[in-house]
Amino acid sequence: MTAESAHIAAEVAARIFADLADPQTINRAKDGVWKAPLWQALADAGLPLAWVPENLNGSGASLADGFAVLGTAGRFAVAVPLAETLIAGWLLARAGLKAPQGTMTIVPARPLDRVKLGIDGTLSGRALGVPFAADAKHIAVLAENDAGSHVALVATNGCRLDEGQTSAGDALNVVSFERVKPLRSAKAPPGVDVASLMLMGSVVRSLQTAGALEAILLLSVAYANERVAFERPIGKFQAVQQNLARLAGEVAAALAVSGSAADTIAQNKIFDNAAFLEAASAKIRCAEAATEGASIAHQVFGAIGFTREHALHRFTLRMLAWRDDFGNESYWAVELGKHVARCGADEFWPMVASR
Amino acid sequence: MSAALQFDQIRLPPECEALRKDVRAFLSDEIAKGTFDPYRPGHGDSHDRAFSKRIGAKGWIGMTWPRKYGGHERTFLERYVVTEEFRVANAPVRLHFVADRQSGPILLKYAPEHVKADILPRICRGELCFVIGMSEPGSGSDLFAAKTKATKVDGGFRINGSKIWTSNAHVADYMLGLFRTSPPLKENRRHGLTQFLVDMRTPGITVNPIYQMTGQHDFNEVIFDDAFVPDDHVMGEIDGAWKQATSELAYERSGPERFLETFYVMLELIRALGPEPDIRSAEGLGRLVAQLHTLRRMSVSVAGMLQAGKEPVVEGSIVKDLGTIWEQKLPHRVRELTAFLAPEISNRATLEEQLAFATAIAPKLTIQGGTTEILRGIIARGLGLR
Numbered sequence: 001m002t003a004e005s006a007h008i009a010a011e012v013a014a015r016i017f018a019d020l021a022d023p024q025t026i027n028r029a030k031d032g033v034w035k036a037p038l039w040q041a042l043a044d045a046g047l048p049l050a051w052v053p054e055n056l057n058g059s060g061a062s063l064a065d066g067f068a069v070l071g072t073a074g075r076f077a078v079a080v081p082l083a084e085t086l087i088a089g090w091l092l093a094r095a096g097l098k099a100p101q102g103t104m105t106i107v108p109a110r111p112l113d114r115v116k117l118g119i120d121g122t123l124s125g126r127a128l129g130v131p132f133a134a135d136a137k138h139i140a141v142l143a144e145n146d147a148g149s150h151v152a153l154v155a156t157n158g159c160r161l162d163e164g165q166t167s168a169g170d171a172l173n174v175v176s177f178e179r180v181k182p183l184r185s186a187k188a189p190p191g192v193d194v195a196s197l198m199l200m201g202s203v204v205r206s207l208q209t210a211g212a213l214e215a216i217l218l219l220s221v222a223y224a225n226e227r228v229a230f231e232r233p234i235g236k237f238q239a240v241q242q243n244l245a246r247l248a249g250e251v252a253a254a255l256a257v258s259g260s261a262a263d264t265i266a267q268n269k270i271f272d273n274a275a276f277l278e279a280a281s282a283k284i285r286c287a288e289a290a291t292e293g294a295s296i297a298h299q300v301f302g303a304i305g306f307t308r309e310h311a312l313h314r315f316t317l318r319m320l321a322w323r324d325d326f327g328n329e330s331y332w333a334v335e336l337g338k339h340v341a342r343c344g345a346d347e348f349w350p351m352v353a354s355r
Numbered sequence: 356m357s358a359a360l361q362f363d364q365i366r367l368p369p370e371c372e373a374l375r376k377d378v379r380a381f382l383s384d385e386i387a388k389g390t391f392d393p394y395r396p397g398h399g400d401s402h403d404r405a406f407s408k409r410i411g412a413k414g415w416i417g418m419t420w421p422r423k424y425g426g427h428e429r430t431f432l433e434r435y436v437v438t439e440e441f442r443v444a445n446a447p448v449r450l451h452f453v454a455d456r457q458s459g460p461i462l463l464k465y466a467p468e469h470v471k472a473d474i475l476p477r478i479c480r481g482e483l484c485f486v487i488g489m490s491e492p493g494s495g496s497d498l499f500a501a502k503t504k505a506t507k508v509d510g511g512f513r514i515n516g517s518k519i520w521t522s523n524a525h526v527a528d529y530m531l532g533l534f535r536t537s538p539p540l541k542e543n544r545r546h547g548l549t550q551f552l553v554d555m556r557t558p559g560i561t562v563n564p565i566y567q568m569t570g571q572h573d574f575n576e577v578i579f580d581d582a583f584v585p586d587d588h589v590m591g592e593i594d595g596a597w598k599q600a601t602s603e604l605a606y607e608r609s610g611p612e613r614f615l616e617t618f619y620v621m622l623e624l625i626r627a628l629g630p631e632p633d634i635r636s637a638e639g640l641g642r643l644v645a646q647l648h649t650l651r652r653m654s655v656s657v658a659g660m661l662q663a664g665k666e667p668v669v670e671g672s673i674v675k676d677l678g679t680i681w682e683q684k685l686p687h688r689v690r691e692l693t694a695f696l697a698p699e700i701s702n703r704a705t706l707e708e709q710l711a712f713a714t715a716i717a718p719k720l721t722i723q724g725g726t727t728e729i730l731r732g733i734i735a736r737g738l739g740l741r
Binding site for chain 2 (some may be wrong): 037145206214217223224225235236238240242245247248249252253256257259260263277278280281282284285286288329330332333334335336337338340341342345346348349352353355
């Protein structure tokens, strides 16, 4: 049942993206007018608030459904805050808070940032690298005080934002909270903290990356079969075939590990050691695959792939930027390495084999 | 691309975990008895007939085969658990491993009934060692260039020529070999090879050792001088062996032995680093862990897809490509990560001995059972480039 419903959710999303967010068409667009109809269609299908139960204004879909939609979004290099709104809705719902309509993002989006909840109920602090903050109407904030973690919803226009963006051109902002009064807030339940938020974000970015890599592989193979040089399609040259086989390996690794992490969290719904091993590994391996995969794909396309006109960069630059959200591969490798060292050599194989 | 890459989310079912406990208990008994030393891969007898018989008695050889041939009708996932636990313990399984992994399944598919009834139960009891006879002095990766001839005579065939790089041939009871029964056709150069079951005690067979650069002896040259093979030892179609090769590849290429061969250096590194490694060591270790977890999830997924009757040939080849490159680099990476270890760490001698061994065997990992280049050719074909 679950697999089937996730498949349907992914199909619905794919149809919307194909109609309203085709990477080639968007790449030729002079402005962002395509964004509003796309968002409207996604909202009409209940996708941005998929992880919010119906009694909290959402569509109450399963985690697996949302993960399937995000893999699909990666295949279209979707450049609206769908993933961010999904995570924000999930975070609000965990604390029993209603989700607003429209775009959202999440703070913190990097593991070392902290926002403080003051005794007067206002938020203070600074968060780096918040994806799509400038495009989001609201921000779901995980804030802390001496009593633990709290989830708060704030209006973005009550915060100070810089004008940053990723190399793919998507908003990526430093968000400053100077005694910002939340629209609503609640104590976070046990198990909802910055660590679990980073793991959830990592699984989401890994799925998007794997989706982008799948699209890149299809584009690269198609190009290698049609581009003729030295009187042959370049895909007939062994050197090019070897590169594309390596790319397929990176795609396969990203698909397998991100799918495994998503499956773990969708099934168990808790962020225990198993989820940590899965999600951290997924973020590390998918980020490495993004680095390798982007360079191989650009090598296959040569100069044309380096132009603004060609849509390849919509995938490559976006997935390279995703590496830095919710903890980059170095961050997670240190965390994972420390964890494994703490558990010790005798526990290591049982840990790997338990998955 | 013919089809999108697919990795089903396969989790080992509960019966696998009960089995894993049994296997671990058996292995720790054997270690306690001194059958092998898990810290010293490459030492001791890698073809231990008595040990293989004890494994057979546990029901862990031919696990997936029909009961009427001595098998146990268990799943590929259960076999997977046994394989990985033996590999991680560095237990000596060379005697029966090839027969269990690939020779038995070929016999099941192509051997006449009386041959199956004779040989398969003996494999399951851990009594038989198989060798694969494919490469020749003039043909390695280019399998279909094989020249060693099987000439039709009354009641069977006479084999003349030689096979090379034949691991286990010096202890093997049987060979499954590819021999030329007809010349290749202009329109199909793969035509003309036939697969035979050869009793290694047949008069006319000589086995000469070829020592490896590590000092070990796995390889051999096998010379055939008018060796007779009876008609009922033909496996499958005469001249048509090329049609039989591909579907078995996914089994052979995606198992845990394709990324765990140097795993022991990683365990020893964790021991050496202790509970609080510095940030550089922690990062290095974490990246290795992420890759190992990824490879295992891919490999389990392929095993599960095989169990479900799918044919993940490209996915299986990718597992071997990524897995062997990783296990080949692993000792080098571990070596780098030991640069700042305290001189007095207690397992330094073990770690150094293991690193020396793993580094020496590493080059073969991307050659045996299908080179990296051949695998990538298969992957490229699967992608629709050939």
